[in-house]
Structures are given as structure tokens and as C-alpha cells.
Amino acid sequence: DAEITQSPRHKITETGRQVTLACHQTWNHNNMFWYRQDLGHGLRLIHYSYGVQDTNKGEVSDGYSVSRSNTEDLPLTLESAASSQTSVYFCASSVGQGDSPLHFGNGTRLTVT
Amino acid sequence: GQQVMQIPQYQHVQEGEDFTTYCNSSTTLSNIQWYKQRPGGHPVFLIQLVKSGEVKKQKRLTFQFGEAKKNSSLHITATQTTDVGTYFCAGDAGNKLTFGGGTRVLVKP
Numbered sequence: 001d002a003e004i005t006q007s008p009r010h011k012i013t014e015t016g017r018q019v020t021l022a023c024h025q026t027w028n029h030n031n032m033f034w035y036r037q038d039l040g041h042g043l044r045l046i047h048y049s050y051g052v053q054d055t056n057k058g059e060v061s062d063g064y065s066v067s068r069s070n071t072e073d074l075p076l077t078l079e080s081a082a083s084s085q086t087s088v089y090f091c092a093s094s095v096g097q098g099d100s101p102l103h104f105g106n107g108t109r110l111t112v113t
Numbered sequence: 114g115q116q117v118m119q120i121p122q123y124q125h126v127q128e129g130e131d132f133t134t135y136c137n138s139s140t141t142l143s144n145i146q147w148y149k150q151r152p153g154g155h156p157v158f159l160i161q162l163v164k165s166g167e168v169k170k171q172k173r174l175t176f177q178f179g180e181a182k183k184n185s186s187l188h189i190t191a192t193q194t195t196d197v198g199t200y201f202c203a204g205d206a207g208n209k210l211t212f213g214g215g216t217r218v219l220v221k222p
Contacts, residue, residue, distance in 0.1 A: 035212075040122075042201060042214040043156070058209075059114065090155060098205035099144055101158035 002027040006091050006105035014113055019078040021108050023091030031094045032074040033102065034058075034066065036087040043090065049074055050097060081112045115140050115206045119213035126192045127221050134216040136185045136202035145178055145185045146210065148201045156201060194220050 004025040013019050025032065034046040045058030047066040055066050063085060065077045078085055088109050092102040116139040126132045136145065144163045148156040160169055162178035162185060169176045173196075175188040185202055199217045203210040 033209075040214065042119075043203075043212040045209065045211070048209060097208040098210055099161075099163075099208075101146060101161065102148075102156070102203075102210065104155040104157070106155050 004091060004093055004103050004105040006089075006108050008108060009106065010109045010111075012111045012113060013081050015081060015083060017081050019081050019110065021076045021078075021089055021091075021110070023074045023076065023105060024072055025091075025093045025103070025105075026072065027093055027095075027103060028071060029093035029095055029103075030071065031097055031100075032068070033092045033094075034064070034074065034076045035090045035092065036060065036085075037090060037107075038087050046076065046089075047074075078110075081110075083112050086110060086112045115204070115211045117202060117204045117211045117213040119202055119216055121216060122214060124216055124218045125221060126196075126218060128192055128194060130192055131188065131190045132192060132218070133186055133188045134200055134218075136187075136204070136213050138183045138204045138206065138211075140183070140204075140206045142182050142204040142206050144205045145182075146203045146205075147176055147185075147187055148203065149198050150201065150215070151198045154198075159200075189218075192218075192220055194222060196220060 033048040035043040049068040091105040094100040147159040150156045167178040199215040201215045203212045
């Protein structure tokens with residue numbers, strides 16, 4: 001069965017370190033998204049991609065970057081981790097750009113100390 | 114930018130009772146989607162509404178899209194403990210979804 005996998009599931013890092021969260025999907029979807037989830041804020045879009053070599057900023061993109069070198073993967077990098085980036089991160093993919101259901105990964109819980 | 118608001122933020126429900134959660138967008142939507150997230154889990158797609166005034170049902174869940182396509186509601190009848198979780202609406206107003214803050218549902222047995 002097709003799936004979307006995030007790794008690691010849990011990560012603790014120190015302020016100032018670079019961190020990369022992995023996202024791999026086997027749905028063959030062109031569209032991939034990164035969200036962060038914080039209490040009281042729901043799911044906020046960080047970055048998204050509509051295909052290989054395409055990346056776009058979401059509403060909370062500062063301090064994050066993504067790259068899309070193939071269809072399956074959209075890694076999320078925190079350039080210099082800050083305590084404000086402690087959150088649960090979800091990767092998602094979809095067939096369409098806004099008119100299709102999102103398939104979410106299981107999430108990565110990141111703690112920045 | 115587009116904003117999507119959900120109320121209430123929390124809903125404490127007695128098992129067997131009904132409740133409704135509401136979703137309001139600052140802009141007209143081309144479609145609205147609803148997701149459920151169980152505690153400790155990830156959001157799972159429930160349904161999509163596209164047409165003005167559309168009503169869809171899934172067993173005890175009834176979803177409605179407003180006539181102006183700027184609001185939506187989810188009504189759950191005869192709440193069960195399996196309904197525990199957070200329900201999110203997500204609106205599409207420009208080829209990407211904006212999520213509401215969610216309604217966290219707690220069921221009292």
C-alpha cells in the first residue's frame with residue numbers, strides 16, 4: 001500500500017543546530033506539504049512543493065527551507081534551530097493542489113533545548 | 114491573507130448527546146475539507162464539500178457547506194467515545210488549504 005513516512009518520530013536538538021526532518025511518500029503525488037502543529041494554532045503551512053524542483057513558502061516559512069530533487073521526498077531543514085521551533089511537524093501529500101485530500105505522515109515531534 | 118476560524122475550540126460532550134462545530138472563512142472557498150485527528154495521531158481526511166449549500170452524511174456525522182461558500186459545519190449525533198479527537202476544517206481559496214484551529218472534542222461517558 002502507498003504511504004507517507006516521516007523520520008525521525010522524535011528529535012531533541014540544541015539551539016543553533018541544523019536539523020533535517022525527512023518525508024518520503026510512495027503515492028507518486030506531485031504535491032507535498034510541511035505543516036507545524038502547535039496548541040491553539042492548528043496546522044500552519046511552512047513550505048510546499050507542486051513538483052520536482054518547485055518549492056514555495058507558506059505562512060510560517062522563516063527559519064525553514066525545503067528542497068525537492070525527486071517526486072518521493074521533501075526534506076525540511078531548520079537552518080539554526082530555535083526554541084520557538086519546538087513543535088510537531090507533519091508532512092502531507094496530495095494529488096491536486098487544493099482540491100484533493102491530504103495524506104498525512106505520522107509526524108515528527110521536535111524539541112529544541 | 115485567508116483566515117479560517119473554528120468554534121468552539123473545545124467541546125465537552127456527554128456520551129449520547131449531539132453537538133456542532135462551526136468553521137468560518139474570511140474569503141469565499143472553492144471547497145472545504147474536514148479532518149479528524151485522534152489523540153497522538155495524525156489528521157485523517159473525512160470529507161470534502163464543493164457545492165454551495167451541499168450537505169453530506171457519514172453515519173452519525175453531517176457536514177454542511179454554506180450558501181455563500183464561506184462557512185461550514187459538522188454535526189455529530191449521539192456522540193460516542195470513539196468520536197474523541199480534534200476536528201479540523203480546511204478551506205481552499207487559492208490552490209492550497211488553510212486549516213482552522215480545530216475543535217477538540219472530549220466525551221464524558
